[in-house]
Amino acid sequence: LNDVCRRGNGKFSDKWGWLAVAKYGGSDSFKGEIVETWHFTSQKANLTLFSVGDEPRLYSYSVAIELIPGKPAEVVNSTEVYINITAGPPPADKLAKPKDCTGATPVCNSTSRGKSIARQEHYLAHPPGLYNISNQNTA
Numbered sequence: 860l861n862d863v864c865r866r867g868n869g870k871f872s873d874k875w876g877w878l879a880v881a882k883y884g885g886s887d888s889f890k891g892e893i894v895e896t897w898h899f900t901s902q903k904a905n906l907t908l909f910s911v912g913d914e915p916r917l918y919s920y921s922v923a924i925e926l927i928p929g930k931p932a933e934v935v936n937s938t939e940v941y942i943n944i945t946a947g948p949p950p951a952d953k954l955a956k957p958k959d960c961t962g963a964t965p966v967c968n969s970t971s972r973g974k975s976i977a978r979q980e981h982y983l984a985h986p987p988g989l990y991n992i993s994n995q996n997t998a
Contacts, residue, residue, distance in 0.1 A: 880899060904923070
């Protein structure tokens, strides 16, 4: 599926946004196919894309990321190979919820605990005067 929206700092992150400033590197061969190459290099990143038209075939990057402020950046290297790409929306059955996710959750089938649901008391500890339990793990 489209990998443009990803988790990150909470802001939209366009995976292919760097192509707007990339340099065309000409044609090359990749897995027996003629591809176009695109490159972007800066002090913190080295990105390469092999594509056929609008379809990626290989995406390789080396990016320096400062994980801890004030500490030297760590370099992350990765290569993604794209195969069996079909343009357009995915088939509806690929987005359908699995049958296991519908209906009631089955009761544990453990012989040591039986097959019934047991009620249990739970206690929640909190700092004095702080009774708002939102965003807290209450399980």
